[in-house]
Amino acid sequence: MVEALLQGTATVFHPTILIGIFIGTVFGIVIGIIPAIGAMVACSLFLPFVYRMPPDLALSFLVAITSVTVTGGSITSILLGIPGTVPNAATIIDGFPMAQKGEGGRAIGAAVASSMFGGIISVFFALGMIPVIRPIVLTFRAPEMSMVILMGLSFLAIIAAGSPIKGMISGLWGLLLALIGFQGLTGAYRFTFGSMFLSDGIDLIAVALGLFALAEMFDMIVSGKTTIAKRETKVRMRHVLQGVKDVYVHKWLWLRSSLIGYIIGVIPGIGGDVAMFIAYGHAKHTSKNSDKFGAGCVEGVIGPESADNACVAGDLLTTMVFGIPGGPVMAILLGGFLLVGVIPGPVMVKENLPLVFTLLIGIAVANAIAGIICILVAPQLIRVASIHIDYLFVVVPVVVFVGAFVTESDVLNLIVAILFGLLGFLMKKFDYSRAAFVLGFVLGELFEFYLSRSLKIFGLTFFLSPACLTMIVIIIGVFSYPWFKKIVSRKFLKGSKKV
């Protein structure tokens, strides 16, 4: 194993592979910055170009793209309030208000550093987990998945910046809208009105782009704002480095969120969107400054951004160990594996272990390169927040419409984006959480699927498996932690006063 690790590491640092990773990283960042064109579109675009390349080069290149798109996406989310990739929607909640306050540099520094270190540490988690991943992943059946998603759903009230009740209402609306379309368990088409467009439900990317990007544009027009940043500040490198320092200050939050991201990445079928929202909810739930969340709190950026890049290593490891893709992006990557003649699965782990290490370490290298590039260019990028609305109003809708169109190649998604833009504007005006809506939308279909499946296969007592009961205890523990901490510190204070 040590020999394979050394061989895999040496391959990563071979000049050709390193160049491949570098190019992949640059593409990944650029694609992440362009709204909604995430890793999935990027990988499918590059697949035809890689199939004649040597496997280690082709796969390192694809893995590099996949690993860093969310890092690029965080920049667009913070500066323009547009989710660069769907998971970045969670970063908007606090990142965008920071940019509005003139703290865009700090927010980007925090986002990039937490993404970079999250991506790197997750590789160590993955390397340590190779021998035990199989039994862990196989523990997650429909009942256990229901519990994970339930945990995500229980953050609905927490992630809302204002009233928890309004957060719940937003989340439940998101959940209800997620039920539109074909239901695989029954074969029923719900609320599709015979339309093929609605048969697979409403497109998440169009929803997220409308709710955040277009809604901000409408808001800027109505409120008469001329720029995103309320005050113009000359951004220097030290502002960006302040954000990097923030990650060090909140190192435990970074570590916990990275772990959350990694674990959710390992579990097939959940994905980065959920990881980021759970990490955000966790950050808010455990922070001393939870009342400042939603108004531009740096911890609200560190939490989700640590989780997103950490997800990739977990997702990739599961795909390589089982030969079964953990999510849509990994499905494309699996196609890439097959095209270059590598068959992921237990045989690959046994017979091609150096390649497994090459790809995992490649993730760490890609994250490091992406972090350095983004930190270096951040002071220039932040000027975007000071661009006059006249220019933004030309660029943003075009970018949003291209993003909404490109994934499904359907013009009706432009109408969806506009409708959700109007809805997002109203939600912002009346203080209903858009992030909670997106979380409900992301989790709604998953929760319904796993819960119904659990009930059908295992009956009403589905939650009585040891793994499920453990997860219930974890959920209770997570939610009672702040109260427990408060009680302990109160007792401790009382005790010290007596002394």
Next chain:
Amino acid sequence: MKRVVAIVSLLILMSFLPMPIYGKEEPVKPAAFYSGKTIDFTLSEAPGGDMDLVGRLTGPYLKDHTGATPIFTNRRSAGGVEGYAYIYRAAPDGLTMGVGTTLPLILNRITEAPGAMYEPDKFGYICSFLRVRSMFIVAANGPYKTIADLKGAKKLVLGATSPQGNLALSTMSCIKLLDLDAKVITGTKGVGPLLQTILSGEIAGSCVPMQVALRGIRDGNYRALFTLSSERFSAIPAVPALTEIYSIGENEEKKELLTIWGKHLLMSHALITSPGVSKEKLDFLREIYPKLKNSPQFRKDIDRLFAFHVEDADILEGTEVEKSVKDAMSQAGKMKSIFLQLIKEYRL
């Protein structure tokens, strides 16, 4: 003045003279027609799937053969129905093509899936890249090692993707043929998650396409119990055909069901174009078949993609595919009643 009017009238009349020449279409050879144009190429599957990849692999060969550049678009809504319907509705100019799996194309129509507003036998079939067969698989480390184990089990839960899809219908057919005490739970999005549920023990097994099963069988994750056909599959000759190891006796219903899967429902990944494309163009497009079949690079690419050697016999000419689809559609009424009954009886 009169002279001016006369000259103008004459000029106007003369201007109409060349019209018959303009109106008459110059017969264009298909090779010249395609040269420099773009082909709207539909992939009726999500990026990364077998059909998506095989479609993209064909791109350079299609460009070499026709001179037209294919532009790929994934139209995958409703289990690919969107893509098939799109190709069906397109103008019959031969510039709209796609890759489709014939079995879902037929089954969606037979079971009247929403949006399946097409007649499968009307498409133009150019060629097929792979004849696909279904295999019944279980987890290698699970409790079921033989058909007898399955038959002895009570309240088995088997799995599939869409309730009316080919995985569900083939798995339900296995239940019927083997008289299993089992139901099928559907709804997993794609074959990947379905395989995961077999491995975790959530479901006992399923009927899946052979190329997907093969990778997992070689990895030691799954055990194939039989192929749902009357012949073995050359890549894993050790796995018997259902008819070899199990006698269904004199039951007419079962015989009919087995005939449907063994004879009428032959599944293949095919290159298709819209209905009504002229014979000349279709014949020209079909000339790509020997080029693909005899191209060592293409053969190497698809062998690598499917992870087994695709035999010559599994790469079919367009006329053969067309014939098999027509044959299946001739049994549409009978199949519909059988399949709807299966869904009613065996869906959990």
